[in-house]
Amino acid sequence: MPATWKGSSVTSTTSDRVRRVDIPRVVATLRQALPPSAAPVALHEPRLAGNEWRYAKECLDTGWVSSAGAFVERFEKMLAEFTGARRAVAVNNGTAALHICLLAAGVRPGDEVIVPALTFIATANAVAYCGATPHFADSEMATLGMDPRKLEEYLRDIAEVKAGTCFNRRTGARIAAVMPMHTFGHPVDLDALNEVCQRFSLPMVEDAAESLGSYYKGKHTGNVGRLSALSFNGNKTVTTGGGGAVLTNDEELGRMVKHVTTTARVPHKWAFLHDQVGYNYRLPNINAALGCAQMEQLPGFLRSKRALSERYQRLFADVSGVRVVTEQAHSRSNYWLNNILLDAECADQRDALLQATNESGLMTRPAWTLMHRLPMFRECPRMDLSTAEDIEARLVSIPSSAVLGEGC
Numbered sequence: 001m002p003a004t005w006k007g008s009s010v011t012s013t014t015s016d017r018v019r020r021v022d023i024p025r026v027v028a029t030l031r032q033a034l035p036p037s038a039a040p041v042a043l044h045e046p047r048l049a050g051n052e053w054r055y056a057k058e059c060l061d062t063g064w065v066s067s068a069g070a071f072v073e074r075f076e077k078m079l080a081e082f083t084g085a086r087r088a089v090a091v092n093n094g095t096a097a098l099h100i101c102l103l104a105a106g107v108r109p110g111d112e113v114i115v116p117a118l119t120f121i122a123t124a125n126a127v128a129y130c131g132a133t134p135h136f137a138d139s140e141m142a143t144l145g146m147d148p149r150k151l152e153e154y155l156r157d158i159a160e161v162k163a164g165t166c167f168n169r170r171t172g173a174r175i176a177a178v179m180p181m182h183t184f185g186h187p188v189d190l191d192a193l194n195e196v197c198q199r200f201s202l203p204m205v206e207d208a209a210e211s212l213g214s215y216y217k218g219k220h221t222g223n224v225g226r227l228s229a230l231s232f233n234g235n236k237t238v239t240t241g242g243g244g245a246v247l248t249n250d251e252e253l254g255r256m257v258k259h260v261t262t263t264a265r266v267p268h269k270w271a272f273l274h275d276q277v278g279y280n281y282r283l284p285n286i287n288a289a290l291g292c293a294q295m296e297q298l299p300g301f302l303r304s305k306r307a308l309s310e311r312y313q314r315l316f317a318d319v320s321g322v323r324v325v326t327e328q329a330h331s332r333s334n335y336w337l338n339n340i341l342l343d344a345e346c347a348d349q350r351d352a353l354l355q356a357t358n359e360s361g362l363m364t365r366p367a368w369t370l371m372h373r374l375p376m377f378r379e380c381p382r383m384d385l386s387t388a389e390d391i392e393a394r395l396v397s398i399p400s401s402a403v404l405g406e407g408c
């Protein structure tokens with residue numbers, strides 16, 4: 001063993017070198033990175049320090065709290081401007097946004113949609129809402145998101161394109177879309193995935209629920225897919241209490257999404273006319289009011305979150321057995337959630353680490369249970385998922401609220 005290895009971070013056994021994580025040291029390093037606070041530290045809490053009160057009061061004072069009001073349009077404009085997407089349609093949550101993205105991309109009952117196994121449940125649920133089957137793809141270690149090279153190899157093996165439509169030769173089902181997700185705010189390799197999608201005539205939809213403020217090669221995430229979904233749940237970078245949005249650069253799709261998420265009502269002075277089965281997925285004006293106030297603060301949130309991540313990266317550089325997940329050279333992550341990855345040989349210490357941190361008031365969480373392990377998705381088609389399984393086994397999310405980085 002190199003003499004420079006400190007006894008505190010590496011425990012040697014008598015013969016072979018077994019690297020262990022010094023768990024008390026991880027707890028101490030987290031404490032050192034975070035501002036001193038007696039209260040338990042949450043994983044991600046909202047920061048409501050701007051015009052939230054003022055705008056919400058405006059809604060209350062005027063009575064415009066519900067499904068009509070000026071804040072909805074203002075919020076949509078702010079989102080489109082910030083992301084560079086031609087159109088943003090605000091909806092009541094990110095899951096609804098995903099559902100509508102898939103419907104608008106043409107997903108129909110009986111289809112399959114390729115989604116990562118390593119994702120929040122909403123990604124797979126949205127596919128099921130369409131009567132379609134999620135088909136699980138592996139992640140790559142670098143981005144934690146869908147692996148384009150592995151996807152291509154897999155599709156070469158199982159897929160067949162007939163008259164511009166992609167079929168799964170094993171199940172006979174149409175593969176209707178590919179929906180990668182920008183995991184914890186780290187952009188997937190969009191160019192490579194887009195190429196694979198084009199090669200197999202597959203529309204791409206981006207689950208950008210976690211990546212508001214994340215850029216891939218200088219372009220905001222959510223602009224490569226035909227449509228993409230954002231979430232403004234309470235734990236996301238920007239919150240409206242609950243909410244979401246659909247982004248698209250296709251004006252026609254944008255109009256269609258607005259129509260179908262607002263009960264497909266045909267404009268008329270008084271009559272109730274609806275020209276298709278629509279959804280009441282509207283974002284209430286009072287939530288949009290919060291969203292406008294939050295968007296004003298987004299650049300500040302992103303600065304704080306980056307500062308916090310840099311602090312974690314610096315301090316954990318000296319702790320062996322773990323590393324902080326960082327952005328790729330061509331990407332800019334919003335660092336929505338910071339994560340530490342245990343070395344492969346330390347994976348068996350993940351639960352002890354989760355227990356020690358949570359018991360000392362520092363909230364940490366494992367990665368999501370992979371989708372193919374859940375009872376309702378167990379029988380779904382999937383490729384080899386060994387990297388996703390590896391990430392699941394040794395990833396731990398650590399406190400990441402913007403407020404924690406403000407003093408950095």
Ligand SMILES: *Cc1c(COP(=O)(O)O)cnc(C)c1O
Pocket residue numbers: 093094095096098119120122123181207209210230231232233236243244
């Ligand atoms: C948060 C999130 C969603 C949407 O969640 P809602 O709570 O419905 O807003 C979708 N996908 C991923 C990956 C998410 O993290």
